[in-house]
Amino acid sequence: MKKTSIIPIFIPHIGCPHRCVFCNQWQITGHRGVPSPDDIRHAVDTYTASSREPRHWELAFYGGSFTAIPVDMQERLLQPAYEALQAGKIQSLRCSTRPDCIDGPVMARLHHYGMTIVELGVQSMDDSVLEKAQRGHTAAQVETATRLLRQDGFTVGHQLMPGLPGEDWDSLVRTTAAVCRLHPDIARIYPVAVLENTELAEQYRTGRYEPLTIPEGVRRAAYMKQQFIDHGIHVIRTGLQATADLDDTTQVLAGAYTPAMGEMVDSLRYRVKLFAVLDTLHQADIIISYNRRDTSRVRGYKNQTMHEADKRYSFCLHWQEDNTVAPGSIRAGDVELVIGK
Ligand code: SF4
Structure with a gap:
């Protein structure tokens, strides 16, 4: 089987109707601005030329709300990706978006351009946590979007954020159980880190938000990950990918960010089972x-x-x-x- 490699195309905050309290995609992705069609063509050519062995290349639109982008801009981004797909330079397409931005016409457009994987920013299945995070959608909308995408044949991903304001263990357990019932194909778990230039940073500075410690972030993510695995959900990432911005201590103020998060979570999962x-x-x-x-x-x-x-x-x-x-x-x-x- 060929190894899958990602060609990331960052669209930081593009399409987002507002900023969620924890989010600073410029910092998370290390990118700003909207890529042009030529930027996308160039990325495809550069990545695919970088490997001598055959690979399954997947182009992924990350960092914004892809299906909430104005349609003409979405199509400008999708067209070069579709051409690369048709030419056999890449083999699949994925995007991430908000659960309240999925409907029939949206899915028809994605299908038309060859998109097969859609990841939803779920974050929590607790409406009070979603409200405090100023997500602007509900858990019911996550259920609807997941069902629609699945019925339409997409591979569905959920992105979760343990440690948001208002979340306690009871809420985490309910969120985990709800996601297990919805059974996305894939999941990513990002314990909350407090990033500079976010509303959460202000809440932290004024004592209104108590951040996760790294050990507590590891505990919550390990619980979630083990439950997902036990329910047949493939966890493809735990913890934010290290970037120069995230490794800058003036930019990550507090919370559960460490480049070793994935390793620490797996260690704890194995330890709990072994000691039992x-x-x-x-x-x-x-x-x-x-x-x-x-x-x-x-x-x-x-x-x-x-x-x-x-x-x-x-x-x-x-x-x-x-x-x-x-x-x-x-x-x-x-x-x-x-x-x-
Ligand atoms: S979490 Fe998603 S929807 Fe919210 S601001 Fe960030 S990219 Fe936009």
């Missing part, structure tokens, strides 16, 4: 085996799981790579644990 089994075992020695691909997930971020296990258990643990163990699983003594990637 080890707590029930009473042997002198236990061998913990795992596929080489899972070594850092099993041993933990900076070997944290090994260190915690040493303190927690009086018996001896032996940690070993064993490629007869399926990726995404752990063997603890005789017990086979399926955790999922």
Whole structure:
């Protein structure tokens, strides 16, 4: 199978009816302005020329509300992408947009230009959290958009943001359950970070918003991710992609941003499942085996799981790579644990 590689086309805040409290796409994407059709053609040619081996190239419009962009501008952006698709330079197209900007004519346009994947900015399924985030849509609109896209044959993605104002664990659990019921094909989880030049930054400075700590962001994202995996939803990203702007401490004021978020979340997921089994075992020695691909997930971020296990258990643990163990699983003594990637 060919490896999928993304050609990102950033459209920061284009189409957004207003700014949501947490959002600063100029900072998240590191881009400003609207790309021209020639910029898109150039990006396709540059990316596809950069690899010698054949790949599945996917062009993705990120960072704005694609289907809320004025139709003539949407078509100007879609036309060069469609041409690249027709010419066989790229193999698929995706965009991200708001749940309240999906209807029949919108989906017909996307189909016409060959778009097959639509990611919805869901953020939460709790209406009071959505209101505080000034999203301007409801959880019911997420349900409708997901159903319409699915009926029309699109691959559907949900983007979630644990840690928004007003969210507690109860709200997070309800959001997670609601997303599992809707069952998008893919999900991204972005624990909230407080970015400069946002309404959330003002709320934080004036004490009206208490940001997530990194460990709490990891806990919430790990819970969500494990639930999604257990329900067959493919999680394709956890935590914001590092950019020069995000690594600038004057730009990220607080909250759960770390370039290691994905690794820390997976470490915690594996640790929770592993310790749940080890707590029930009473042997002198236990061998913990795992596929080489899972070594850092099993041993933990900076070997944290090994260190915690040493303190927690009086018996001896032996940690070993064993490629007869399926990726995404752990063997603890005789017990086979399926955790999922
Ligand atoms: S979260 Fe989405 S809709 Fe809200 S301002 Fe950012 S890009 Fe626009």
